[in-house]
Amino acid sequence: xxxxxxxxxxxxxxxxxxxxxxxxxxxxxxxxxxxxxxxxxxxxxxxxxxxxxxxxxxxxxxxxxxxxxxxxxxxxxxxxxxxxxxxxxxxxxxxxxxxxxxxxxxxxxxxxxxxxxxxxxxxxxxxxxxxxxxxxxxxxxxxxxxxxxxxxxxxxxxxxxxxxxxxxxxxxxxxxxxxxxxxxxxxxxxxxxxxxxxxxxxxxxxxxxx
Numbered sequence: 001x002x003x004x005x006x007x008x009x010x011x012x013x014x015x016x017x018x019x020x021x022x023x024x025x026x027x028x029x030x031x032x033x034x035x036x037x038x039x040x041x042x043x044x045x046x047x048x049x050x051x052x053x054x055x056x057x058x059x060x061x062x063x064x065x066x067x068x069x070x071x072x073x074x075x076x077x078x079x080x081x082x083x084x085x086x087x088x089x090x091x092x093x094x095x096x097x098x099x100x101x102x103x104x105x106x107x108x109x110x111x112x113x114x115x116x117x118x119x120x121x122x123x124x125x126x127x128x129x130x131x132x133x134x135x136x137x138x139x140x141x142x143x144x145x146x147x148x149x150x151x152x153x154x155x156x157x158x159x160x161x162x163x164x165x166x167x168x169x170x171x172x173x174x175x176x177x178x179x180x181x182x183x184x185x186x187x188x189x190x191x192x193x194x195x196x197x198x199x200x201x202x203x204x205x206x207x208x209x210x
Contacts, residue, residue: 103142
């Protein structure tokens with residue numbers, strides 16, 4: 001501030017304190033924007049990967065349901081902690097075809113030891129936001145179980161109805177708080193009309209393998 005005669009005038013420009021205060025405020029704003037942008041980016045990437053996992057799970061469960069609904073004979077066993085389902089069906093000429101549904105942690109669900117949909121449906125372990133170990137996709141559980149029946153007159157229906165469970169784990173390493181695991185679960189009930197209407201399909205059930 002300068003005083004010239006009886007007139008008081010303010011000098012233009014910033015003092016050192018004002019300049020430092022401005023820099024500090026701008027720094028706080030930039031840090032806040034950076035953290036917000038990082039959070040938004042993380043959630044976008046996470047949602048994108050989870051969407052692919054959901055699409056895979058829903059598609060593969062639909063294919064499993066279709067195969068089971070067409071089958072007349074079903075066998076189940078546990079292999080390395082996952083259910084292994086063997087299905088047999090017959091065409092109108094009585095010709096038999098078989099489908100084996102297996103699972104493992106890194107490849108997901110396999111039909112006759114190949115990816116479903118003629119090899120086109122791949123377990124989403126690779127893709128955007130998964131390279132360089134950003135996110136790991138693992139099949140945690142695949143379990144098929146014949147539903148329990150309460151009344152004897154429902155035994156035949158129960159023998160033709162199966163509950164299918166599929167759990168996929170998404171582990172993220174890009175969060176500021178460290179590793180985060182999310183479990184995506186799928187559950188379906190599959191009914192086998194051909195098994196239900198054909199008593200021959202139930203032969204051997206007493207041995208526990210059908």
